Amino acid sequence: MRTEAPRRYPVYVPKVPTTWWVRTAPFRRFAAREFTAVFAAAFSAILLLFLLALSRGQEAYEGFLRWLRLPAVIVVSSVIFVALLYHAVTWFRLTAHIQVVRLGGNVVPRRAVVGALLGTWVVVSSLVVYLLVWF
Amino acid sequence: MIAATPDRLSLGEILEDSDAREVRPRPRPGQRRKESRLRQLLRPEPVFWGLFSMGGFVSAMALPASVAIIGIAFAAGWPPDRAFSYERVSSLAQNPIAKLLLLGLVSLPLFHWAHRFRYAVHHQLGVHGMRRPVAVACYGTAIACTALAVWILLRI
Numbered sequence: 170m171r172t173e174a175p176r177r178y179p180v181y182v183p184k185v186p187t188t189w190w191v192r193t194a195p196f197r198r199f200a201a202r203e204f205t206a207v208f209a210a211a212f213s214a215i216l217l218l219f220l221l222a223l224s225r226g227q228e229a230y231e232g233f234l235r236w237l238r239l240p241a242v243i244v245v246s247s248v249i250f251v252a253l254l255y256h257a258v259t260w261f262r263l264t265a266h267i268q269v270v271r272l273g274g275n276v277v278p279r280r281a282v283v284g285a286l287l288g289t290w291v292v293v294s295s296l297v298v299y300l301l302v303w304f
Numbered sequence: 305m306i307a308a309t310p311d312r313l314s315l316g317e318i319l320e321d322s323d324a325r326e327v328r329p330r331p332r333p334g335q336r337r338k339e340s341r342l343r344q345l346l347r348p349e350p351v352f353w354g355l356f357s358m359g360g361f362v363s364a365m366a367l368p369a370s371v372a373i374i375g376i377a378f379a380a381g382w383p384p385d386r387a388f389s390y391e392r393v394s395s396l397a398q399n400p401i402a403k404l405l406l407l408g409l410v411s412l413p414l415f416h417w418a419h420r421f422r423y424a425v426h427h428q429l430g431v432h433g434m435r436r437p438v439a440v441a442c443y444g445t446a447i448a449c450t451a452l453a454v455w456i457l458l459r460i
Binding site: 187190200203204206207209210212213214215216217219220221223224227230231234237238242243245246247249250253254256257260261264289290293294295297298301302303304 | 359360361363364365366367368370371372373374375376378379380383384387388390396397406409410411413414416417419420421423424427428429430449452453456457460
């Protein structure tokens with residue numbers, strides 16, 4: 170039986186520079202995709218503030234709506250919107266890669282899966298717009 | 305030179321000018337401590353991964369339309385004023401189903417962010433180590449915001 174402490178030994182670990190993800194276009198797209206999560210969280214934070222204002226009565230709510238109409242906030246919202254669209258497209262593409270759909274012994278082609286997801290997206294988006302504006 | 309002294313030269317010496325690092329040997333299968341069934345069940349990673357995945361789905365499906373209406377269309381004055389009146393929105397938000405949907409809309413994208421940001425800190429920002437504090441900070445933010453959202457929604 171060995172009694173001495175396990176020996177440490179050197180292994181080859183390739184040194185990756187911190188900026189590896191700006192080097193090539195696929196890496197940049199990957200980093201951009203990961204970064205869209207920040208914008209999703211930003212919108213969640215805005216929604217949380219919206220609900221907080223709503224829970225604090227009419228005056229706070231109307232103050233929040235005025236803040237929402239500031240030009241800077243509109244610009245931020247537009248950036249969030251673009252980022253979330255990019256997130257949606259990449260998410261559907263990677264879902265189609267991860268989730269293989271089989272139908273009667275055949276594998277449904279990825280394009281069809283992405284198409285189905287986009288169709289669902291159109292339905293859900295219409296439902297969200299309807300609920301927020303007309304319901 | 306390497307061929308001349310094959311057994312004198314350690315791997316470390318060969319790699320001296322490269323990126324050799326000292327690492328602890330991995331435990332061999334026999335040495336590895338068996339994880340108890342309960343510990344396996346209580347591992348947080350599958351839970352957070354599931355929340356991340358649900359958050360990605362919600363962010364992709366429901367958030368673009370929401371931000372288009374709340375962030376852009378409302379500010380530009382497109383929907384009728386009545387749509388965002390205090391009376392309508394607060395009566396809508398009192399519906400328990402609406403509360404549940406709003407909670408999902410706030411909370412799940414935050415868990416999505418927490419998971420991706422956690423790994424971005426290590427992989428893109430180049431922070432090595434501190435894996436546990438980073439995880440606690442990211443998931444903790446999402447959990448805290450979820451708790452805040454529950455508290456707010458219960459008060460509406």
